[in-house]
Amino acid sequence: MEETEAKEFDASIGGTEHLPFSANSLRFASSRSVEIAAMTESILRPSKSKLIFQTLPVHMRRRVMSHNCKRLPRRLRRGHLEQLKKSGLPPKQKRPSRKYRRRPANLLEEYNRRQRQHIWLETHIWHAKRFHMTERWEHRLPYAPCDKAFRACYRGSSAHCLLQDISYYTPIQITGTVAKIKEVFAKITSCMCGLSIGAMAYINGTRQGTVHIYGVNTFPFGYVGKVEFIWVPSDSINKTLWLFVHPSQASIIQSVLTDASCLQDDNDYEVANKKRKVDSVTGGIEIKVMQRFNRFRLTGPNSHAILAESLKCISEDLIKNSKWTSLHKPKDLIEKNEYWESISTAKSPAQLPSHMVVGLVVIDPRLRRPRHRTKAKQNTDTEINTDTLLKIPPYLSNSPLWDMRIHESIKKELMTNGQFVKHITKNNLVPGAVDEDDPALQCIPVVLVQRPGSQNSEFKKLGYGSGWDIIIPSGYALPFWLTFIMFGARSGGLRETESLAFEMGECQFPPDSNAGQENENRIESEMRDRYFKLPPSKRVNYNKIAINSPFRCPWNILLSDWSDDKTNEFFVLRNKTMLNDIQDSITQKKHIPNIENASMCLVPVYIKITAKGSLQRHALICLPEESDLVNVKTLFEPHHEDPNEKTRKLKRKEHIKSLKKIKKKTYKLKKKLQQEKKPMYAKKLRKIHRQEPSEYVKTMRELWLSSQIETVRKVGAREVMGYVVQGAFSFTEARSCGVGYIAYNALKHLLDTGINQVLVRNPTSRKYRLANIVIIRNT
Amino acid sequence: MADANTPQKKEDTKKRPKRQPNKNYALKKRVPLKPVDGDNVIYITKKTNFKAQLDKCCDLLTRGEKEIILHGLGAAIQRCCNLALQLEILFSGTCQIEVNTGTVDCVDDLEPLTDELDFNSQVRCSSSIHIRIFRTAMLGANQ
Numbered sequence: 024m025e026e027t028e029a030k031e032f033d034a035s036i037g038g039t040e041h042l043p044f045s046a047n048s049l050r051f052a053s054s055r056s057v058e059i060a061a062m063t064e065s066i067l068r069p070s071k072s073k074l075i076f077q078t079l080p081v082h083m084r085r086r087v088m089s090h091n092c093k094r095l096p097r098r099l100r101r102g103h104l105e106q107l108k109k110s111g112l113p114p115k116q117k118r119p120s121r122k123y124r125r126r127p128a129n130l131l132e133e134y135n136r137r138q139r140q141h142i143w144l145e146t147h148i149w150h151a152k153r154f155h156m157t158e159r160w161e162h163r164l165p166y167a168p169c170d171k172a173f174r175a176c177y178r179g180s181s182a183h184c185l186l187q188d189i190s191y192y193t194p195i196q197i198t199g200t201v202a203k204i205k206e207v208f209a210k211i212t213s214c215m216c217g218l219s220i221g222a223m224a225y226i227n228g229t230r231q232g233t234v235h236i237y238g239v240n241t242f243p244f245g246y247v248g249k250v251e252f253i254w255v256p257s258d259s260i261n262k263t264l265w266l267f268v269h270p271s272q273a274s275i276i277q278s279v280l281t282d283a284s285c286l287q288d289d290n291d292y293e294v295a296n297k298k299r300k301v302d303s304v305t306g307g308i309e310i311k312v313m314q315r316f317n318r319f320r321l322t323g324p325n326s327h328a329i330l331a332e333s334l335k336c337i338s339e340d341l342i343k344n345s346k347w348t349s350l351h352k353p354k355d356l357i358e359k360n361e362y363w364e365s366i367s368t369a370k371s372p373a374q375l376p377s378h379m380v381v382g383l384v385v386i387d388p389r390l391r392r393p394r395h396r397t398k399a400k401q402n403t404d405t406e407i408n409t410d411t412l413l414k415i416p417p418y419l420s421n422s423p424l425w426d427m428r429i430h431e432s433i434k435k436e437l438m439t440n441g442q443f444v445k446h447i448t449k450n451n452l453v454p455g456a457v458d459e460d461d462p463a464l465q466c467i468p469v470v471l472v473q474r475p476g477s478q479n480s481e482f483k484k485l486g487y488g489s490g491w492d493i494i495i496p497s498g499y500a501l502p503f504w505l506t507f508i509m510f511g512a513r514s515g516g517l518r519e520t521e522s523l524a525f526e527m528g529e530c531q532f533p534p535d536s537n538a539g540q541e542n543e544n545r546i547e548s549e550m551r552d553r554y555f556k557l558p559p560s561k562r563v564n565y566n567k568i569a570i571n572s573p574f575r576c577p578w579n580i581l582l583s584d585w586s587d588d589k590t591n592e593f594f595v596l597r598n599k600t601m602l603n604d605i606q607d608s609i610t611q612k613k614h615i616p617n618i619e620n621a622s623m624c625l626v627p628v629y630i631k632i633t634a635k636g637s638l639q640r641h642a643l644i645c646l647p648e649e650s651d652l653v654n655v656k657t658l659f660e661p662h663h664e665d666p667n668e669k670t671r672k673l674k675r676k677e678h679i680k681s682l683k684k685i686k687k688k689t690y691k692l693k694k695k696l697q698q699e700k701k702p703m704y705a706k707k708l709r710k711i712h713r714q715e716p717s718e719y720v721k722t723m724r725e726l727w728l729s730s731q732i733e734t735v736r737k738v739g740a741r742e743v744m745g746y747v748v749q750g751a752f753s754f755t756e757a758r759s760c761g762v763g764y765i766a767y768n769a770l771k772h773l774l775d776t777g778i779n780q781v782l783v784r785n786p787t788s789r790k791y792r793l794a795n796i797v798i799i800r801n802t
Numbered sequence: 803m804a805d806a807n808t809p810q811k812k813e814d815t816k817k818r819p820k821r822q823p824n825k826n827y828a829l830k831k832r833v834p835l836k837p838v839d840g841d842n843v844i845y846i847t848k849k850t851n852f853k854a855q856l857d858k859c860c861d862l863l864t865r866g867e868k869e870i871i872l873h874g875l876g877a878a879i880q881r882c883c884n885l886a887l888q889l890e891i892l893f894s895g896t897c898q899i900e901v902n903t904g905t906v907d908c909v910d911d912l913e914p915l916t917d918e919l920d921f922n923s924q925v926r927c928s929s930s931i932h933i934r935i936f937r938t939a940m941l942g943a944n945q
Contacts, residue, residue, distance in 0.1 A: 373833040486832070
């Protein structure tokens with residue numbers, strides 16, 4: 024072997040082999056046919072140690088794939104069965120029992136029973152198969168997809184399309200004269216926080232608006248929540264207004280609205296009695312909580328392409344085939360169709376007029392569905408005309424959807440999926456081809472609402488978070504949902520709503536509202552439970568790092584620490600001009616202007632860490648000292664003494680002793696019983712299961728984490744200014760960011776020293792890090 | 803930009819005396835219209851790391867793309883030019899550059915700050931540059 028290697032191979036340079044000048048490809052291949060056959064064989068039946076289903080990408084893997092070959096893609100099934108045979112598992116599946124197979128009838132009953140407790144969305148079963156579900160706000164809602172798709176969902180929202188079902192928003196219909204409605208809303212909103220509900224910009228119904236709602240005449244305290252509203256375009260004196268309310272605030276907003284409308288005529292005794300009724304006619308306006316519409320949220324630039332592909336406007340002559348059109352005739356179909364066609368070449372919804380409302384009447388979305396899951400794309404070289412983007416035509420926003428009479432009829436005439444398949448297979452001459460002008464399927468009114476996303480390029484990437492909301496009559500959720508999915512939308516749940524709000528720099532549930540407090544309570548109990556489930560050696564000892572409320576932000580204590588007197592009430596600053604002024608003075612390192620109720624005021628801020636480091640929930644925002652800006656790298660919280668450590672150890676020793684005593688006692692008792700030969704069960708000592716933790720556990724927990732906090736400001740080495748309510752790594756900023764609140768007095772103090780940066784410290788760490796602050800102005 | 807309505811700094815107004823912010827409206831920007839999208843089309847931004855975009859272009863060219871197109875808008879024009887020149891140096895002799903300039907119409911929303919006004923919009927022209935970089939000779943794969 025060694026000799027042959029030393030010599031050359033080719034004859035021309037001294038070797039032994041004479042190579043031919045040409046090679047016949049056919050002969051070349053045929054002489055290797057055995058090898059090729061062996062290779063294809065080994066590809067088809069791999070002898071690798073990896074199983075076939077393990078070679079699939081993560082998002083295609085399914086549970087119990089190894090047992091049930093039907094979970095695999097069809098092309099891999101043969102190889103998989105072959106492998107199963109080799110490993111000796113019985114490849115044949117037992118036929119499920121008749122009882123099992125007949126289950127759907129029972130299933131429906133079971134479903135109805137389960138829905139009594141929590142409200143289900145129409146897409147519930149689709150979601151329940153693919154999502155982790157949670158109970159929130161009396162609904163059973165999808166939390167996060169089972170395939171590990173956190174980043175994929177972010178990418179969806181920034182580059183493709185993220186689809187969420189937000190049908191849980193409660194619609195409230197208000198009818199009355201404009202003046203009356205304005206009068207009511209004047210009591211529960213403030214003109215400081217932006218445009219009012221009756222602003223010229225919104226009253227003709229071409230745009231959706233938002234208002235901040237407070238308690239009756241309590242501004243700036245008693246914040247309730249942010250509400251989206253749409254005016255129904257009409258020429259009559261009595262106008263209709265639709266509010267879309269988040270379910271965590273729905274009941275409060277109802278009562279606030281009825282209160283506000285009742286106060287108009289206090290003398291009317293009877294009306295005041297009716298106050299608490301949900302549907303009420305008071306003071307000339309009517310407030311009704313309506314049945315739910317389906318509302319989907321599409322986020323991301325591709326959402327426009329998906330809508331353009333899946334929604335096709337119905338033509339005028341086909342409209343008579345749907346029964347509901349006799350109840351309410353849709354108007355301006357041709358113009359709307361033209362407009363929709365003209366804007367369908369837009370690359371992103373962020374190019375369209377902001378908050379535009381589009382009412383369309385479209386054909387059944389099942390007719391537009393692609394056969395395979397494909398990504399919707401604009402087939403465009405045609406440039407969109409900028410003139411169409413400038414103005415919203417006045418005819419665009421009216422829609423029969425707001426007329427409640429038609430909904431019964433639409434629901435009744437709905438063709439179920441089974442009927443649809445039967446109909447299509449029967450009537451189609453060419454299999455696969457779908458007749459889009461099928462008269463048997465009714466058309467559906469939908470309303471689209473544009474969301475502009477970020478419009479301030481200094482704060483966030485332009486157009487991030489832009490998309491469409493689509494409002495669909497009830498019953499039609501799944502056909503639309505599946506069509507969007509087939510056009511390449513990625514579905515997300517509540518986790519995505521949270522992360523989207525975080526990336527946009529918004530706070531979903533402000534701490535001065537009821538919903539925010541409920542949310543804080545929920546987070547606290549979850550985190551506390553988790554903390555005390557850990558063994559003591561794995562728990563962070565918060566006493567040693569000077570954190571006294573790691574699971575909750577004590578706003579009241581923080582604010583009273585920063586003012587002279589004790590405060591029980593506080594509010595978040597939402598005054599637009601004030602926020603702008605504060606932002607200006609932060610960038611220019613000026614003194615900030617004075618405001619009323621300064622000692623009870625929190626300022627919402629967005630925090631960006633300057634260098635590396637992560638941010639967590641409930642991180643402290645601290646006041647830097649002059650020297651900190653230079654040597655922040657070596658700035659640590661010093662070690663603190665844990666005063667309770669010895670007591671805890673002592674208690675534990677005692678407890679163990681007492682446990683031993685009890686054990687001994689029971690042992691003796693047992694022995695005695697045995698000697699007396701009494702039957703064991705007569706006096707079996709049963710373990711008592713308590714719901715509540717025992718006294719010992721409670722005191723130990725108190726020693727770990729004291730529930731009585733007097734001060735938060737001067738606990739650590741640096742004074743605490745505020746807290747971060749949501750912190751994580753932000754993909755849009757490529758660094759750790761957080762949404763937090765700072766006490767107004769603390770911010771004033773900071774800017775008086777001429778610094779516009781803050782220190783942040785995670786509740787599990789001793790390290791202080793430097794961060795920049797930006798005022799959140801789109802709360 | 804919500805702060806467009808606030809009085810701007812003195813130096814700012816000196817530089818650009820034309821653009822007077824309207825007290826009644828807040829200027830909100832929309833995404834500019836993009837020409838054709840594709841694998842070999844790169845939009846140069848000011849926020850993205852320069853080195854990252856350069857690497858992306860190098861990657862595309864070495865992978866065998868015949869041409870890549872760089873688009874730059876407004877303040878990113880200079881960056882776009884720098885990038886193209888850097889590429890020319892890196893692929894010395896094997897690439898050529900073709901430059902076109904143009905104007906893009908950007909649409910801005912004018913959001914009213916008082917109740918009595920309706921939404922408005924305006925068209926703002928912004929200069930743009932489109933640079934086509936194409937290979938004239940293919941080097942070995944080691945480039």
